[in-house]
Amino acid sequence: MWEILSDPRLWQYLSIPVVAALIGLVTNWLAIKMTFYPIEFIGKRPWLGWQGIIPSKARKMATISVDATLSRLGTVEEIFQEINPRLLAEYLVEALDPRLEEYVDEVMLIEHPTLWENMPAMARAMIVQRVRDSLPARVNAMVADISANIDELLDLQELVIDQLGKDKALLNRVFEECGDREFRFIIKSGLYFGFGFGLIQMAAWYFFQPWWILPLFGLMVGWGTNWLALNIIFRPLKPIKVGPFIIQGLFLKRQPEVAAAFCHIVTHEVLTVGNIVRAMLDGENGDWARSLIRKHIKPLVDETTLFPKPFTQVALGARGFADIKTQLGELAIDLAREIFDDPAFEQGRARAIEKVMRERMEKLPSPEFQDLLRPCFQEDENKLILIGAAMGYLAGLAQLVLVFGEQFWN
Numbered sequence: 001m002w003e004i005l006s007d008p009r010l011w012q013y014l015s016i017p018v019v020a021a022l023i024g025l026v027t028n029w030l031a032i033k034m035t036f037y038p039i040e041f042i043g044k045r046p047w048l049g050w051q052g053i054i055p056s057k058a059r060k061m062a063t064i065s066v067d068a069t070l071s072r073l074g075t076v077e078e079i080f081q082e083i084n085p086r087l088l089a090e091y092l093v094e095a096l097d098p099r100l101e102e103y104v105d106e107v108m109l110i111e112h113p114t115l116w117e118n119m120p121a122m123a124r125a126m127i128v129q130r131v132r133d134s135l136p137a138r139v140n141a142m143v144a145d146i147s148a149n150i151d152e153l154l155d156l157q158e159l160v161i162d163q164l165g166k167d168k169a170l171l172n173r174v175f176e177e178c179g180d181r182e183f184r185f186i187i188k189s190g191l192y193f194g195f196g197f198g199l200i201q202m203a204a205w206y207f208f209q210p211w212w213i214l215p216l217f218g219l220m221v222g223w224g225t226n227w228l229a230l231n232i233i234f235r236p237l238k239p240i241k242v243g244p245f246i247i248q249g250l251f252l253k254r255q256p257e258v259a260a261a262f263c264h265i266v267t268h269e270v271l272t273v274g275n276i277v278r279a280m281l282d283g284e285n286g287d288w289a290r291s292l293i294r295k296h297i298k299p300l301v302d303e304t305t306l307f308p309k310p311f312t313q314v315a316l317g318a319r320g321f322a323d324i325k326t327q328l329g330e331l332a333i334d335l336a337r338e339i340f341d342d343p344a345f346e347q348g349r350a351r352a353i354e355k356v357m358r359e360r361m362e363k364l365p366s367p368e369f370q371d372l373l374r375p376c377f378q379e380d381e382n383k384l385i386l387i388g389a390a391m392g393y394l395a396g397l398a399q400l401v402l403v404f405g406e407q408f409w410n
Contacts, residue, residue, distance in 0.1 A: 013202055013205070013206065015399075017194075017195050017198025017199050020194045021191045021192075022194070023190075023218055023391070023392050024221050025191040025194060026190070027226065028189065029187045029190070032186060032187060034053065036052045036053075036054055036055070036172045037052045037055075037172075038052060038055075039168050040168075041056070054171060054172055055171070062165045064371070066157055069369075069372050070266075072364060073360045074353075075156075078356065080147060081147075082352045083352070089140045091345055096335070104124075104128050138296050146280070153280045153283075153288060153289050155284065158279075159270070159275065159279040160266065160270050163275060174262065178258045178261050178372060179251065185229065185233065189232070190225040194225050197217065201213075201214070201217035201221075205217075218394070222389040222392020223389035223392065232249070232250060233249055234251060234370055236249060237370065249366075249370070255366075258369075258372065259358050260358055262372060263358040267350040268354070272350065277336055277337065281336060
């Protein structure tokens with residue numbers, strides 16, 4: 001027995017499945033890391049270097065995933081109603097009210113400083129108060145107008161694609177958090193599948209020992225472990241009952257968990273009220289959105305001037321009167337871009353949107369649901385498998401030289 005255990009050939013053979021398991025583990029780990037990192041290209045373009053597959057094609061990846069899922073999770077009208085236009089209007093009024101005096105001062109001092117500075121303090125206070133009294137009605141009308149036209153003013157899918165396409169780290173997080181368990185399985189499975197391949201490799205090497213057998217099996221381990229892991233994650237699409245067991249792709253089994261992770265990130269970090277408002281103002285139909293704001297803000301000048309409109313126009317001049325309206329409209333637009341970045345308000349609205357989206361995502365058919373994560377593997381999937389195969393080949397070659405070299409070359 002001791003002679004058998006002390007025979008170096010025994011340990012050489014036993015090292016084959018161990019090395020194969022390590023090859024599987026390392027190649028799968030590397031495949032996952034190369035999918036996400038580095039976020040920016042490292043090396044010399046175009047061929048000498050690497051950038052994570054997802055960051056390198058961020059907009060394309062975001063487009064594939066968003067097109068496959070977001071359109072089924074809620075229309076732009078439904079999302080806007082969950083934000084609640086009434087609460088939106090109330091928040092706007094509350095945010096604007098403390099700044100009204102500052103804004104009126106700013107506009108008048110820019111356009112007509114002498115008139116404003118010489119006006120009695122009581123008169124200026126009355127103008128500000130009349131603005132304050134008229135503000136709620138004007139804001140409510142503006143929000144109602146936007147709500148009625150929201151489908152034309154906002155492209156929801158373009159908003160999400162644009163945000164994720166620009167923020168590569170956030171896009172990585174979407175995929176990493178949604179597929180966290182699957183990625184860990186891929187890495188661990190490389191160890192198990194690699195060991196299984198290694199047992200076959202060991203038996204083959206015992207009976208058949210041309211120099212190329214170990215590099216070839218190393219290549220097969222690097223390729224096969226990745227291929228097997230990916231298929232176990234996504235196949236079969238629908239549950240299949242085999243005796244007491246139900247077999248289904250690992251990712252598809254976790255639909256409720258994945259829906260929770262995806263919807264939380266999208267609603268709390270992408271579909272925020274601030275991002276939605278800025279997308280309306282700066283998007284394809286931004287001119288229309290800005291004109292709606294001006295349309296409802298400009299009448300404040302007519303309604304809240306202390307003196308009758310004809311008298312004010314004489315005092316300020318027709319052009320000066322129009323300039324004040326324009327300035328107020330532009331101030332309102334600038335404010336709209338910034339005012340909604342309030343964590344407390346955004347959190348409340350995000351939770352409302354998240355609830356609706358999550359319920360719908362949990363009910364998506366499996367073929368549609370898998371499209372959320374599948375793109376991050378499909379894009380350049382063959383390239384990753386080939387890299388794994390190449391690493392496996394080199395590891396097998398190293399094993400041939402370092403472990404069996406003396407025996408083989410002699």
